Amino acid sequence: MLTKISGGITAPQGFKAAGVHAGIKKNGKEDIGLIYSTVPAAAAAQFTTNQMAAAPVIVSRQVIENGKARAIIINSGCANACTGDQGMTDARVMAHETAKALNVDDCEVLVASTGVIGVNLPMDKVTAGITQAAAGLSENGHEQALAAIMTTDTFSKSCAYEFTLGGKQAKIAGIAKGAGMIHPNMATMLCFITTDAAIAPSLLKQALSQAVELSFNMITVDGDTSTNDMVAVLANGQVGNELITSTDSQTYREFYSVLKTVCTELAQLIVRDGEGATKFLEINVTRAVSFADAKCAAMAIAKSPLVKTAFFGQDPNWGRILCAVGYSGAKTQPDKTSLAIGDLTIVVNGQGAASFDTTKLKEVMAAKDIAITVDLGLGDASATVWTCDFSYEYVKINGEYTT
Amino acid sequence: MLTKISGGITAPQGFKAAGVHAGIKKNGKEDIGLIYSTVPAAAAAQFTTNQMAAAPVIVSRQVIENGKARAIIINSGCANACTGDQGMTDARVMAHETAKALNVDDCEVLVASTGVIGVNLPMDKVTAGITQAAAGLSENGHEQALAAIMTTDTFSKSCAYEFTLGGKQAKIAGIAKGAGMIHPNMATMLCFITTDAAIAPSLLKQALSQAVELSFNMITVDGDTSTNDMVAVLANGQVGNELITSTDSQTYREFYSVLKTVCTELAQLIVRDGEGATKFLEINVTRAVSFADAKCAAMAIAKSPLVKTAFFGQDPNWGRILCAVGYSGAKTQPDKTSLAIGDLTIVVNGQGAASFDTTKLKEVMAAKDIAITVDLGLGDASATVWTCDFSYEYVKINGEYTT
Known part of the structure; x- marks a missing residue:
């Protein structure tokens, strides 16, 4: 049973979000987004295969090796790619400032950026924005977080579902942004998924990898694989299902099926909002x-x-x-x-x-x-x-x- | 010594050309072109690597195996690609009608087409056009032949040079057309080169292959490798240089250098006339x-x-x-x-x-x-x-x- 629900990325239990305008975007819209799990969560992510991978991608790749994360800090308006050592420092500061504000470890924070390549982040604005976003975290903050990841997108992309998992009513939700420099190779663009299902990190990684292969890796807008692509999922287990530990289990199949549905829906939304798309x-x-x-x-x-x-x-x-x-x-x-x-x-x-x-x-x-x-x-x-x-x-x- | 000369594709000794409007193009412009060597000529060609190669490409591939050709018959306005058995028959009829009109063998005629894919040739118009073109062959027919190979090109692309070859004054000339579905893979688009140099077919093939690799295979307009690409060169030896038979010879190096110059110049002209190009x-x-x-x-x-x-x-x-x-x-x-x-x-x-x-x-x-x-x-x-x-x-x- 899969039922569409409202509430966006904060619909699953134990998730909060926020989005603020820190001044990176010139148009006055939200440009710092924060997604937070109130409890430790299993985490998996897929990243761009572009060899010019942006600094936040390099930082997040290290974080995800632990198979867990509590927060995702995202900025739009600047990709922090091709920014050399300064870019790496800035991405680490983003993680650190977020961790400090949330009282978690630096290595529990994923960092993502999207926007213009080759420009350094205005770090004074970014750190002030992170403090403000952390202070504003809320179970109703999903729309602001969603707005904060958009660049040339003409509409926001999100979905949320309730589904049966081992007899419990679990929830899963995702948000994504396009709309140019879209060509799949591992992951594409930014996509963040939250779920209150309980699943072992290694199986979450496997499920995400398979789902991405048949969803985000099957879309293209312009053939350009971005330097900043990232798909990340946090699973905090708050629904209390028995931890999924085997791919042979019924619950793994249930979870994978729903995850694939979310990834496919968001991937298709990215194409529908491809830059200039009419078809x-x-x-x-x-x-x-x-x-x-x-x-x-x-x-x-x-x-x-x-x-x-x-x-x-x-x-x-x-x-x-x-x-x-x-x-x-x-x-x-x-x-x-x-x-x-x-x-x-x-x-x-x-x-x-x-x-x-x-x-x-x-x-x-x-x-x-x-x-x-x-x-x-x-x-x-x-x-x-x-x-x-x-x-x-x-x-x-x-x-x-x-x- | 390399000197630009006028006279186009018929500047080298022993070449004639013609171009007529047979009614394939709707705009009333020339759509059947013919290039003819009055004496037997060594020939080499490179073709598209597209697996959906057009019927004229398949026919010409067979012809070029002999390393010689006397005539090239070209139509624009219809690619004769994805046209099945009827397309093959039509391409062979084009060769046959041309051979008959010129009193040469079918296997001495290269066939090329460019235009819309998936449409059959109006063969009554084509055969009438071939007869008319053969009757109109002239040493001044280069401009009509050049016009006959154009589709979305906004300007015609040709060059002609006089050069010293083994102490003789040889000539080489080429014409080409673009301007969309341009992405190199072996050869790209249509290009025809004539020269009165004397060179063994196997060396002509090698020189063309190397020259194409560094010219036509180094350009792209839209990344689409056409079904009809063809670069062909006829060398009829009328200048009377000692036949080039070794790649180690000074004359081979002289000839290759000039051939590469012609290929590079025409390749760059194709890019300059890329569809919609402003840069x-x-x-x-x-x-x-x-x-x-x-x-x-x-x-x-x-x-x-x-x-x-x-x-x-x-x-x-x-x-x-x-x-x-x-x-x-x-x-x-x-x-x-x-x-x-x-x-x-x-x-x-x-x-x-x-x-x-x-x-x-x-x-x-x-x-x-x-x-x-x-x-x-x-x-x-x-x-x-x-x-x-x-x-x-x-x-x-x-x-x-x-x-």
């Missing part, structure tokens, strides 16, 4: 020789500027989809490849379908949500990737980002 | 551990929509460049990485340069031609890639291509 595209590649091949072909379609602009312009130029499959590196055979857009069959075994009608295709492409299915006809593996189209607005947003 | 970006990656790494990092920068839109908007958001290097897969170390844009030092060993000034960077980014240099500080390999920016116009062109 939500689901790309299914079926009958590939392997999952890797299916994902590779689906990602090539999802990343192709030609495919993305065609969907923006509702131009029935479907050849670009097969072209992308052809250069993707996935094993393909033109005369076994079929293509459908929505429920319209376009190509069957490499030949244009007799029934194909450009007018109907234009109608299908006028929808906001569109499914593209490429059947490679070679094996039994499949993959689904989600992306958005490429619009004038994307160019505008990213041609004017820092100025 | 020409040269991306140098130096001190990488290998050429592959250097190219990989340079290509990641060149393909990044975030980098490309920042240059379009002249937004000094240089962090995106290092972000792209970080996810490129090339071996990098943040604290050894330096960055310059134009002659402005931005980052030294992973730290923002003290001298860095945003106002000056904006000035540098206002130029039309901009060089970006990333010094990885790890080895002694380097690579240069050329690309363009990403503008509203790119979205417009590709959102409305077929409609």
Whole structure:
């Protein structure tokens, strides 16, 4: 039983949150967010694979090795990436100031940043903001925390569920931000999940890794893997279920299923709010020789500027989809490849379908949500990737980002 | 001695060309082009690595195995890709009709197509056009042939040179078309080169392969490797130099150097005419551990929509460049990485340069031609890639291509 509930990231028992405007963002909106578990919590996280990983990513990677954390301090408006030694010091100070204000250890605080790369944090503002956020922590602070992680997002992304776990009514909630520099590799963008379920850190790590693989790692907005990506989950066990200690248990399966639901929902919301997006595209590649091949072909379609602009312009130029499959590196055979857009069959075994009608295709492409299915006809593996189209607005947003 | 000359693709001795409007393009412009050597010629070509290779690519791959060709028949307005058995038949008919009109063998005719994917050629128009083009062949037909290969190109791309080869005055000339679905993999887009030099087919093949590797394979417009890419060179020996038969010879080095010059010049013209391009970006990656790494990092920068839109908007958001290097897969170390844009030092060993000034960077980014240099500080390999920016116009062109 999975029931949508309100209350956001603080809906699970024992969590508080806050968000304040410290002065990092120029627009006066919240730019320091804090999520706090009132009791020790198991923690797991996935980080960007970008070799230019930001300072907060490096600090948080160390913290997560313990498999536990109590707090997550986040700033928006500055990525604290490509900032050298000063950036590392600043990220550690963020953790330290948060720990001090909450009376926990530095190594129980995850640090995350998002915003412009290559600029140092205004640390006087940041430390004042941390003090203010810690003082303002509340069980109703989820909306402010959510606002504090946003950058070019046009809407906030969160979800919360109640679910049955070992006979108890547990809760899980997550918040995420996009909306550009989105391309999966381990984790993507910022996402924070809280749950009052009790689960051993090693199993939380495994569940998160699997869930991310099929959710955040299956989306792309622009093919750019950020320096700051992070997905973190805190599980504080306040619901009192018997601690999950085995992947073979019913409770692990229950928990994993819900975690995957939350990750998928938030990943899809990030794509829906992709910079300048006007369409939500689901790309299914079926009958590939392997999952890797299916994902590779689906990602090539999802990343192709030609495919993305065609969907923006509702131009029935479907050849670009097969072209992308052809250069993707996935094993393909033109005369076994079929293509459908929505429920319209376009190509069957490499030949244009007799029934194909450009007018109907234009109608299908006028929808906001569109499914593209490429059947490679070679094996039994499949993959689904989600992306958005490429619009004038994307160019505008990213041609004017820092100025 | 390398001297620019006029006369285009028919400047080398023994070449004729023609271009006619057969009715494939809706805009009334030339859409069938023909290049012809009046005597047998050595020939080499490189083709797309896209697995959805178009029918003309498959036909031409067979022709080039003989190492000789007399004619190249090209149509624009229709790619004859993803067209199944009918497409193969049509491509063979194009070769056959051309051969018949010129009184040569089918296997001496290269076939190339460019335009919309997934649409069959209007063969009645094509065959009539071939007959007309063959009848109109002339030593002054280069401009019509050049016009006939263009699609979304905003200007024509050609060059011609006279050069000294084994004491004789040889000539070489090339034409090319862009301007979208441009991403190197073996060859890119259409390019045809004629020369009256005498060179053995196997050496012509080797010289072309090396020249393409450092020219067409070093450019990208949108990361999409086309189904129809082809670079072909005909060398008919009319200048009467002693046949080049060894890569160790002075004449091979002379010939290779000129061929590489022609390929690089045309490759750069394609980027300058990239769809919607307002900037020409040269991306140098130096001190990488290998050429592959250097190219990989340079290509990641060149393909990044975030980098490309920042240059379009002249937004000094240089962090995106290092972000792209970080996810490129090339071996990098943040604290050894330096960055310059134009002659402005931005980052030294992973730290923002003290001298860095945003106002000056904006000035540098206002130029039309901009060089970006990333010094990885790890080895002694380097690579240069050329690309363009990403503008509203790119979205417009590709959102409305077929409609």
